[in-house]
Amino acid sequence: MQRIHFTTADLARTRLQSTAGPETESRLARELFTRGVGTIYARWQRQVYARLRAKSGTEPASALTPGDFWRAAVAPYWSRLLAHYEAECDARGRMVMAGGVEQLLAGLGRRALWNGQVLELPDGPDNDVRLDGNGLVLSPSVFLAHRPARLFGADEQRGQAVLVFSAPPTAEQSALLWDDTSLPSQALAALVGQTRAAALRELRASRTTSQLADRLGVSAPCASQHASVLRESGLITTRRVRNTVLHSVTPLGLALLDGMTVPWGHPHGRRPVPSSAGV
Numbered sequence: 001m002q003r004i005h006f007t008t009a010d011l012a013r014t015r016l017q018s019t020a021g022p023e024t025e026s027r028l029a030r031e032l033f034t035r036g037v038g039t040i041y042a043r044w045q046r047q048v049y050a051r052l053r054a055k056s057g058t059e060p061a062s063a064l065t066p067g068d069f070w071r072a073a074v075a076p077y078w079s080r081l082l083a084h085y086e087a088e089c090d091a092r093g094r095m096v097m098a099g100g101v102e103q104l105l106a107g108l109g110r111r112a113l114w115n116g117q118v119l120e121l122p123d124g125p126d127n128d129v130r131l132d133g134n135g136l137v138l139s140p141s142v143f144l145a146h147r148p149a150r151l152f153g154a155d156e157q158r159g160q161a162v163l164v165f166s167a168p169p170t171a172e173q174s175a176l177l178w179d180d181t182s183l184p185s186q187a188l189a190a191l192v193g194q195t196r197a198a199a200l201r202e203l204r205a206s207r208t209t210s211q212l213a214d215r216l217g218v219s220a221p222c223a224s225q226h227a228s229v230l231r232e233s234g235l236i237t238t239r240r241v242r243n244t245v246l247h248s249v250t251p252l253g254l255a256l257l258d259g260m261t262v263p264w265g266h267p268h269g270r271r272p273v274p275s276s277a278g279v
Contacts (some may be wrong), residue, residue: 002124002151004163006117006131011101013135013160016092018085020162021217023103025081028143030035033073035146040169045179048073052271066242067260068192078198080177081142082215088140088167104138107150108165123147134160138168138219142177159219196226200257203236220261 006014019025037045051072074192096104106114113120129151141164144150149165163264169177196218202215213223230236235253239246249257 002121002127002129004119004121004151005138006119006136007133008104009133010131010135013133014044014101014105015102015135015137016089016096016141017137017162018082018089019215019216019217020137020141020164022070022074022150022194024076024139024162024164024217025074025141025143026194028141028150029073030069031229032143032145033069033125037145040171040174041145041178043174044073044077045177047076051076071213075194075197077177078201082202084142084169084173084177085140085167092138092140101118112148121147121149121151124151129161132199137162138166141165141176142169162217162244193226196230199223200230200235200249200253203230203247203249203253206246208246209245212247231242 032041032099033045033048051156052068055068055072092104092107095107102116104113105112105119108114108119111122124147134154137160139162144164144166145168147166149163152160152162152164195218198216199212202212207215209227210220212227213220216223218226227236227238230253231238231247234250235256236247236249239248
């Protein structure tokens with residue numbers, strides 16, 4: 001059993017974030033795909049299986065690399081997943097308003113135990129984790145189906161450890177989430193990287209750097225770097241409104257998202273710069 005110890009400072013710095021990001025979601029989805037799934041995920045699993053088999057020409061196991069799996073299993077549903085996660089965070093946020101962060105921690109699932117100072121998680125490593133006053137980021141995932149929550153350590157991008165908690169869809173929600181869909185441009189993630197591809201989709205609606213960072217589950221400096229590459233490639237524009245920087249997709253970016261062709265003479269028709277650094 002994993003035990004996460006909280007101080008008063010940790011509780012004050014604990015917050016909700018709509019997603020832990022494409023990389024973590026892909027990792028959890030890949031683990032779920034290789035496990036037995038129930039009826040809620042059966043439709044998703046069939047669709048992913050078909051996409052992977054079409055790409056590899058063989059059994060899907062040969063196409064389970066992170067980039068391929070993101071494009072097959074997560075990217076086609078990303079906007080709907082984010083809507084589901086934001087609704088989940090809204091509901092959890094109301095719990096915090098009514099009873100504080102401790103009520104949020106106590107409501108993570110019947111197998112997770114909150115005793116006032118320590119959150120005990122079954123099915124995890126048998127260790128004690130101390131947050132050292134940095135707090136915790138809590139993010140939902142539909143792909144964490146077999147345990148109440150899972151802790152991911154802090155890294156340079158996030159700065160805080162991330163606790164992903166299970167947020168499986170209901171039968172009605174799953175019918176909406178897994179409605180058959182196809183990625184308009186299968187080459188987009190290969191061209192700019194999966195996180196930048198996700199950023200481009202998010203910028204259909206203008207967002208600040210911090211909003212983009214929250215949507216992608218990365219730090220603000222990381223989101224700014226991805227935005228810079230997309231801007232240099234002519235896929236987004238950036239403008240300053242008072243003290244706020246707003247990023248928006250360009251016609252070329254929209255064309256890539258929608259699988260259309262834009263003449264190179266278009267004012268935003270510069271050729272995108274491929275980058276293997278985008279994740």
